Amino acid sequence: MNVKNLLHEIEKVDPEVYDRLDSRRKVMHRFSFIGKTLALAAVPSALGSMFKKAYGQTNNDVIDVLKFAYLLENLEAEFYKNVVSKFTTIGVPAGPAQGALTTIRDHEVAHVNFLKTVLTSLSVTPATYTAASFDFTGGNGSGNGPFAAAATNYGVMLAVAQTFEDTGVRAYKGQAPRLINNNDVLQAALQIHSVEARHASHIRQMRRNLAAGSLVPAGVTLQPWITLAQSGIDTGNAGANAAIQMSYAGEENVSQAGVTITNIGGNTISANEASEAFDEPLTKAQIEAIVDPFVV
Structure with missing residues (x-):
């Protein structure tokens, strides 16, 4: 060791x-x-x-959050490890694109190692996850789910990556209140949360820069942030689009802490702008429903 x-x-x-x-x-x-x-x-x-x-001493609630985060980080880490190993097959261009995806892979692997170490130090035996633990096509282990094209299509792969990252951001935000009594674990979780947000933003920029095959809906200008409940993804497959939309439901919220943000203080603030200013949390049950098709 x-x-x-x-x-x-x-x-x-x-x-x-x-x-x-x-x-x-x-x-x-x-x-x-x-x-x-x-x-x-x-x-x-x-x-x-x-x-x-x-x-610090952790209760069962905190340990449950750590185990949940560990599953999500393994999903992302194995996804990017697979992507990096298949750059040519997927069609990822050499240069900045490959560099960015390799860096994101390294970040996700670091998150996995961190969470594994913390769980082990708390006398919790982490589950063992490998690439075989996940089905990146979203087919519940069939290998032929609605996102099968991600294995050979750069645009589809980036769309899946964006969805994973945006989901991860909302997952950490949703679980943060459960960590409120353990400041150290809460801080570490929020540090990971902010990195996931940077990943999501950068991947959106990568999708926006694609000359063709970006899967961005007609008439939509993809931004580094989320507007209303728009994913900015149209796969042409109704089932796949519905699965993706689960990660964006509720992002159209324009009220925070009981305060309506639109036109607040007499300023002209649209619903688009109000929704863009805040990310919304997802519950553990919502996240589990989103990632279930990707877990074998």
Whole structure:
């Protein structure tokens, strides 16, 4: 076990991990002591006690959120790992597009490693997920779902990627209240949430820049943000469009905390603008219904 590499992976997601544990110098000294003085079998237990101290005592609700996030991050990580391994087959152009998708893959893998480490440190055995755990066609394991073309079509793949990212943003927002009593876990989750939002925005820009095959509906100018409940995707398949729309239902909301945003304070603010200013959460049940076709 390379403890320094493990900590480095956690630091990618939670830059303040050293502050939670101790000073960086003291942490590295303690890890060195663990590696030199404890039997290999005892190392996970020692690390677990350190992470329990760093992230606090967690109740079942928090653990449920972490396990749920772990499933979603594995889905995304395996999706992008598959995409990166098949750039030529999918038709992803060399240069910035391949670079961006590779970077997003690395981010998702870092999220998986972080969540796995935290769950393990809390005496929870994370589920084992591989590419075989998911059906990226949305066919519940048939391999022939409505998004099968994503394996060979760049535009369709980006549309699926956008939907995954937008769903992830709303998932973290929906689960955040369940973490309100554990500030450290809440902060880490929101740090992941903001990165997912950046992914979604960038993929929308990639779709917008496509000369053809972007699947953007006629008359729609795709933006880095969500307008009303518009996905900005038209696959030409009613079933696929309906599945995608589940990720955008409720985004047309123009009221926040009981305050109507449209024309607030005498300013001219349209429903489009009011909806764009806020992302809306999705419940765990809604997210489960969205991702179910992709989980074997």
